[in-house]
Amino acid sequence: MRKIEFLLIFTIFIVSVVIFSNTKASAVTLRIMAADALVKPISAIGNIFEKEHAGVKINYDFLGTGVLKGDIEEGAPGDIFLSANEKFQKQLKKKDFLNSYRIFAYDYLAAATPYNNPAQITRFNLIEKLMDPNVSITTSSPHSDPAGDYTWKMFRIINKQFPGAFKKITMHDNHLLDGAMVMPVIESGNTDLGILYKSQLQELKRSGAKINIIPIPKQYNTRAKFTSSVLNQSEHKILDEDFVKLLFSKRGRGILKYWGFYPVNAAK
Numbered sequence: 001m002r003k004i005e006f007l008l009i010f011t012i013f014i015v016s017v018v019i020f021s022n023t024k025a026s027a028v029t030l031r032i033m034a035a036d037a038l039v040k041p042i043s044a045i046g047n048i049f050e051k052e053h054a055g056v057k058i059n060y061d062f063l064g065t066g067v068l069k070g071d072i073e074e075g076a077p078g079d080i081f082l083s084a085n086e087k088f089q090k091q092l093k094k095k096d097f098l099n100s101y102r103i104f105a106y107d108y109l110a111a112a113t114p115y116n117n118p119a120q121i122t123r124f125n126l127i128e129k130l131m132d133p134n135v136s137i138t139t140s141s142p143h144s145d146p147a148g149d150y151t152w153k154m155f156r157i158i159n160k161q162f163p164g165a166f167k168k169i170t171m172h173d174n175h176l177l178d179g180a181m182v183m184p185v186i187e188s189g190n191t192d193l194g195i196l197y198k199s200q201l202q203e204l205k206r207s208g209a210k211i212n213i214i215p216i217p218k219q220y221n222t223r224a225k226f227t228s229s230v231l232n233q234s235e236h237k238i239l240d241e242d243f244v245k246l247l248f249s250k251r252g253r254g255i256l257k258y259w260g261f262y263p264v265n266a267a268k
Helices: 002-026 036-052 065-073 087-094 126-130 146-161 165-171 179-188 198-206 237-248 250-258
Strands: 028-035 056-063 080-083 102-114 137-140 173-176 193-197 211-215 223-230
Touching: 028 036, 028 065, 028 237, 036 056, 036 179, 036 198, 036 237, 036 250, 056 065, 065 080, 065 087, 080 087, 080 237, 087 146, 087 223, 102 146, 102 198, 102 237, 126 146, 126 165, 137 146, 137 179, 146 165, 146 193, 146 223, 165 173, 173 179, 179 193, 179 198, 193 198, 198 211, 223 237, 237 250
Parallel strands: 028 056, 028 080, 137 173, 137 193
Antiparallel strands: 080 223, 102 193, 102 211, 102 223
16 A cells, blocks of 8 residues: 555656656747837737747847847847847848848937927927037937937938038037937936937837927938847747737737837738
């Protein structure tokens, strides 16, 4: 009788170990490296993904896209790269860090002032104020952050209509490393004018920041392209593709739209 009890206990123990081992083995962590402008929508989409994929946890790196690109090139582990431009995806593709990428959303630039608007900037005098050396401007940096590249592109478009404008504007522009550093400067009122993605400024205002958002005239504005890719180093490509499918799905597009982006239809 004791021998039977012992065998039963031993069998239960072995089964428990196997179940525990299988559960532990099935647990997967995905690492998503995403532009800092995407914190809200990608976190929301990620929450849905985790609920629908038992045992899967997502870790996020939300940083300036240029910083993330450098991390990937230096060998940082990652599964999915969500960039705020095409340029960095193309560069990584040439170096065989990824095979392909897709545009999943667009955004545009917008300007913002502190609520009291000390420089008295409006949509009608925005270009004039940009060229005024007495007006402080804060943007992200070109080359290191796509938002800075889009902003500099806009300055060059303005320069075509107002020769010399590019030099006037950039000489008194305070450009920081990335958009995440620009947002608190605008919120604190330590600049007369800040330029970021419209979605970022809407998020800032929604969080309670006392700012005025000023649209940039269409003829000067630039369109930002947000792109997704699965990194070749990833060991979880089926899960990666499932996340990308969710990103392009009706639910994913709805979340992107809610946070101020212009999502791309999955069929495109």
